[in-house]
Amino acid sequence: MASARDGSVRSTGRSRREFLTAAGVSAAGVFAAGRAADADAAVAGNSAGVTIERVEVFPVRYRTVGRFRFLEGPPGTPEGRASCLVKITASDGTIGWGESVPIPKWSYETLESATTALQTYIVPAISGMDPFDLYGVHRAMDANIAASFSTGMPIAKAGVDIALHDLCGKLTGQSLAQRWGRARGGPIALSWTLNPKALDETEKLIHDGWERGYRNFNVKVAPDPTYDLELCRIVKRNVPDGFLWADANGGYDLATALDVAPKLANIGVPVLEQPLPPNRLAGYGELKRQGALPIIMDEGVVSPADLIEFIRLDLLDGVAMKPARCGGLLPARRQVEILEDAGLMFLGSGLTDPDVSLAASLALYGAYGLKFPAALNGPQFIADSVVRERLTPRADGTIDVPAGPGLGVEVDGEKLNELLERSRSAAPTP
Numbered sequence: 284m285a286s287a288r289d290g291s292v293r294s295t296g297r298s299r300r301e302f303l304t305a306a307g308v309s310a311a312g313v314f315a316a317g318r319a320a321d322a323d324a325a326v327a328g329n330s331a332g333v334t335i336e337r338v339e340v341f342p343v344r345y346r347t348v349g350r351f352r353f354l355e356g357p358p359g360t361p362e363g364r365a366s367c368l369v370k371i372t373a374s375d376g377t378i379g380w381g382e383s384v385p386i387p388k389w390s391y392e393t394l395e396s397a398t399t400a401l402q403t404y405i406v407p408a409i410s411g412m413d414p415f416d417l418y419g420v421h422r423a424m425d426a427n428i429a430a431s432f433s434t435g436m437p438i439a440k441a442g443v444d445i446a447l448h449d450l451c452g453k454l455t456g457q458s459l460a461q462r463w464g465r466a467r468g469g470p471i472a473l474s475w476t477l478n479p480k481a482l483d484e485t486e487k488l489i490h491d492g493w494e495r496g497y498r499n500f501n502v503k504v505a506p507d508p509t510y511d512l513e514l515c516r517i518v519k520r521n522v523p524d525g526f527l528w529a530d531a532n533g534g535y536d537l538a539t540a541l542d543v544a545p546k547l548a549n550i551g552v553p554v555l556e557q558p559l560p561p562n563r564l565a566g567y568g569e570l571k572r573q574g575a576l577p578i579i580m581d582e583g584v585v586s587p588a589d590l591i592e593f594i595r596l597d598l599l600d601g602v603a604m605k606p607a608r609c610g611g612l613l614p615a616r617r618q619v620e621i622l623e624d625a626g627l628m629f630l631g632s633g634l635t636d637p638d639v640s641l642a643a644s645l646a647l648y649g650a651y652g653l654k655f656p657a658a659l660n661g662p663q664f665i666a667d668s669v670v671r672e673r674l675t676p677r678a679d680g681t682i683d684v685p686a687g688p689g690l691g692v693e694v695d696g697e698k699l700n701e702l703l704e705r706s707r708s709a710a711p712t713p
C-alpha cells in the first residue's frame with residue numbers, strides 16, 4: 284500500500300513475491316548491484332587520474348532556533364546542532380565538501396565519536412584513493428569501522444560520501460543529477476516539524492509553519508498514545524488537507540502500536556513511521572499484518588541489505604530516506620531504487636541538516652522525484668549556514684534543489700571560520 288499526497292491509500296507496483304524474484308541477489312550483494320552501479324560506471328571517468336590528497340574535518344555547532352527535542356542534550360552540554368564538515372582536496376587542487384550530522388539522542392553517534400572516527404580511522408584509509416571509486420571508498424570505510432547489526436557509524440561515513448559526490452561533480456562540471464543521468468527535479472515541498480511540550484502549544488506551532496508557507500506537518504509521537512491522538516486531532520482540525528505524518532521514533536511497545544495505529548488512521552494520518560524499536564522484527568510483522576496504516580521505517584533501515592531483509596520478511600510499506608543515516612548518497616540511492624523496484628513508498632526525511640548535508644538530500648529527492656512533502660527541518664531549526672547562498676525555502680514552503688556542479692553549494696571560508704570560532708568559544712570541540 285502507499286499513501287498519496289492527499290492522504291488516500293492506494294496499491295502500487297508489483298507484489299513482494301515478484302520483487303524478490305526479480306531481485307535475485309543475496310542481501311550481501313545488493314550494494315554492488317543494480318542501476319546505481321550501472322549509472323556510476325557509465326559516467327565515472329577519472330580521465331585526469333586525480334587522487335584524494337587531503338581530507339580535513341571541522342567539528343562545529345550551529346546555533347538553532349525553536350525547540351527540537353532531539354537536539355537537547357543533558358544539562359551542561361553545549362547547545363546547538365553538532366556537525367563535522369568534511370573537506371576533501373583532490374591532487375589537482377579541486378575541493379569537495381561533505382557533512383556528518385551526528386545527533387546522539389536519535390542515534391548513537393556523537394560529534395566527538397564522528398570526529399575521531401573520521402580523523403583516526405577513515406581519513407588514513409581513503410587517502411590516495413581514486414575519488415570516483417565510491418564503492419572502493421565505502422569498502423575501505425567499512426573495513427576500518429566494521430558493521431554492528433548494520434553499517435557501523437553511518438553518520439560519520441556519510442560526510443565522506445557526500446564530499447566525494449561533491450568533488451566528483453566539481454571535477455566533471457556536473458551536478459549530482461547529471462552524474463546520475465537524471466533530471467534535477469524540484470522544487471520540493473517541505474513538512475514542518477511539530478514537537479510540542481504541551482498540547483496547548485500546538486496551534487501556535489502550526490501557525491508558525493503556516494506563516495512561512497508550510498502546508499504539511501510531521502508530528503513526533505510516542506510514548507503516550509492519548510497525547511498523540513489529541514495532537515493529531517488538533518493538527519488535522521487546523522490543516523485538514525495537509526499531509527500529516529506521524530513519527531514515533533521507535534517509542535511505542537507493540538500492544539500500544541497495534542492499538543494506536545487504527546486510531547491514527549481514523550483521524551486521517553496517512554503513515555506511521557518507526558512505531559517500534561528497530562530490532563522488533565516480529566512486532567513489525569504484526570503491524571504489517573494488521574494493515575491499519577502504511578508502516579514506514581527510518582532508524583531500522585541503514586544499509587541496502589537491511590532493506591532487502593525487511594522486504595523479504597514483509598515488515599514494511601516504505602522507508603523515510605535520509606542519506607545521513609545510510610552512510611551517504613551511494614547507499615541511499617540504491618535504497619531508493621530498491622523501493623521503486625519493490626513498489627514501496629519512498630518518503631524523504633532528514634536529520635535537521637545544515638546546508639551542506641541538506642544539499643545532498645535535496646539532490647537525491649529531486650533527482651528521484653520524491654512525491655511526498657520532505658521532513659527536512661534544517662531550515663526550520665538551524666540559524667547558521669556556512670554556504671555562500673543559504674538554502675532558503677520559498678514563501679510557499681517549497682525549496683529548490685541547488686543547481687551547479689556537485690552539491691551546487693559553495694562553502695564560504697569566512698563563514699566557516701566564524702562558525703569554528705564561535706563553536707570553540709561556546710564549548711570545547713574535539
Ligand SMILES: [Mg+2]
Binds near residue numbers: 532556557582603
Ligand atoms: Mg524518523
